[in-house]
Amino acid sequence: MYSKFISFILSFVLLFNLTFPVLAQVEKAQVSTPKYPDYARMYVGEDKFEGFNRKMFNLNSRLNKYIARPVHILWASIMPQYGMDRIQSAYNNIEYPKRLASCLLQKDGEGVKNETIRFLTNSTIGLGGLFDPASKLLKVKPTTENMEQALCKCKMKSGSYMVMPVLNACTPRSLCGRAIEAALDPSVYLATPITALVKFGLMVNRTSYMQPLAQMLESTYADPYDIQKKLYGIENYIKNANLDRQNLLETEAKLVEEDKLSALAEEITAQTETQEDEVGEITGAAADIDELEIIQKPELTPDILLEDFKPQSPIVDSMRTALFDNPEIDKSIWNELSIWNRSFAKRIKTSSVAIVPERDEYKFRYILQKDKNAPLIILYPSIGEGYNTHHSTVFAKMFFDEGYSIVMLGSHFHWEFVRSMPEGYCPGIPSQDADNIKLVTHKILDKLENKYECKFDEKIIIGTSFGALSSLFVAEKESKNNTLGITKYIAISPPVELVYAVEQLDKNSDELDNNSPEVKHKTAVTAAKILQITKMKENNPDMNISALPFTEQEGKLITTFLLRQKLSDLIFTIENIAKGQKTDIYEAINNMSYRDYVEKYLLNGSSLENMRYETSLYSLADYLVNNDNYRIYHSPDDFFATEGQIKRLKTLAGKHLVCVSNGSHLGFLYRKEFQEALKADVLGKI
Helix, strand or coil: CHHHHHHHHHHHHHHHHHHCHHHHHHHCCCCCCCCCCCHHHHHHCCCCCHHHHHHHHHHHHHHHHHHHHHHHHHHHHHCCHHHHHHHHHHHHHHCHHHHHHHHHHCCCHHHHHHHHHHHHHHHHCCCCCCCCHHHHCCCCCCCCCCHHHHHHHCCCCCCCCEEECCCEEECHHHHHHHHHHHHHCHHHHCCCHHHHHHHHHHHHHHHHCCHHHHHHHHHHCCCHHHHHHHHHHHHHHHHHCCHHHCCCCCCCHHHHCHHHHHHHHHHHHHCCCCCCCCCCCCCCCHHHHHHCCCCCCCCCCCCECCCCCCCCCHHHHHHHHHHCCCHHHHCCCCCCCCCCCCCHHHHCEEEEECCCCCCCCEEEEEECCCCCCCCEEEEECCCCCCCCCHHHHHHHHHHHCCCCEEEECCCCCCHHHHHHCCCCCCCCCHHHHHHHHHHHHHHHHHHHHHHHCCCCCCEEEEEECHHHHHHHHHHHHHHHCCCCCCCEEEEECCCCEHHHHHHHHHHHHHCCCCCCCHHHHHHHHHHHHHHHHHHHHHHCCCCCCCCCCCCHHHHHHHHHHHHHHHHHHHHHHHHCCCHHHHHHHHHHHCCCCHHHHHHHHHCCCCCHHHHHHHCEHHHHHHHHHHCCCEEEEECCCCCCCCHHHHHHHHHHHHHHEEEECCCCCCCCCCCHHHHHHHHHHHCCCC
């Protein structure tokens, strides 16, 4: 039955691809080379059937929401995570024939040997594949070979990108691969009710692992279809280029052995250009700064010394923010889909408040102590982050354990925030954004205090990066008109000059030679490295990663991809493009820098030089000098600021600026030295 269904779909797709390209060519507009990479087009080619694909994507999303997800939740609530993992392991073992055939077609003798060793070992010692002694005892790691990789090796073209009912993202080549895999499955030829029931159970168990990704796409991105296309293309490239089978990290020891870590750091640092320490002129700020009688900038003596940090380059050091984690937040014997999962992350509730009539309600997350009057921490995340960001969850766990209730907001640079604001709202002017953030925060506090009949007497705002900048602008406004009752503001790595930070973002993007033929492969290699590190961390949660195996260019590739995606989501939301015009807006987005965003949406007749001062922390000079209810944490090698800018900030903030010896932009969050200092700060011990 399954093989017949695959054959039908395959025939339909081949006919579709042979018939419709002519029509698509007639309607297709001439597309120029974009200034910045169009990752979707780069990896899957032109989306010839975008209208059809989007309809199928929406259909699949509804099928997943109303049929597949309830089934997965039911299954995950019956079978504990350990049982699901054992079943999945057995399923992977059963798929040995397709991996063997793929390796044979690719003339991969090493792959044939490894797959056979794994199958025989796991089928016997591993009790039919329920366990994986081949990895633990023989150190023969699993691979994810499939028939599409073999067809790619045989020079078969992928064909047009398509989204099919139930099967989701695919190409004609991938469907051919699936059809061959179905033919290699012995159970296809055993048409019995028991066999069908077993196959259905295996399918439910296997597809349940995809639900977190589906939920993430739906809740995190303004256009889930577009990001799915990008991720599918990159993943497919990694597999078909066999990057997932190469040890791109060279050796695992480079991540865990101190002597090799040092060598790696020195090697990467040698390739790094020294960040310029130039401070741009602050137009309009001269008079304000002169009034402070700043004669000499102070030295930035570290207040928090990170021992054995082994700096690499500012851009790579900032990526260590990904190491800011706490395994306890997801700890449970049940899968995250299960109704019995009571891990910390699952106990955090989601709610919403209406900000503007006839606009989307603004969503936020919160978790309260049993004593509803307990002190409260409000989290403002980094640029473009949503209300369910992982960093906010880790912060929430850190301070919930200290007796604080937590409220988690999304960034005002996030598309969901824009959808809750008046139509035409464009974030980016901190003084204006602060008014909206205050309004949202006030409504959230009112809702919680009314719902739980409590009063939060002590309230602390903690912001990171762009959220840190926002927290200080909110603090300045609250110092004049205290409506929120905030007792303390903590800003971690705020941009000192927002326009300079924006220019650095664009500079990193512009330096990558985005239209070179190599960028496609380099991006995939970098993504494959991330996947390998993630897998290593999953297999060994206690592994100490003291340096990252990325060059500066790879660091720029990662940060550029992430930050441009956030800009893309924002512009996509602001423009509110009709369904039939999405290709046009992405062509515009891929030619738009952050500075272009500023000039198009924010200046409104003002000059960039005036904005340079108005959006900087220097504009808050009076507040920074005359108030004691704030703290700023910064590293002198932050790539979003120069050392000179931070020194100038030090003259304004004085003892309220805490200097962290290393870590660039948020790259010190995971260090215990910083976390202990932050806890002491929140608890009023310093």
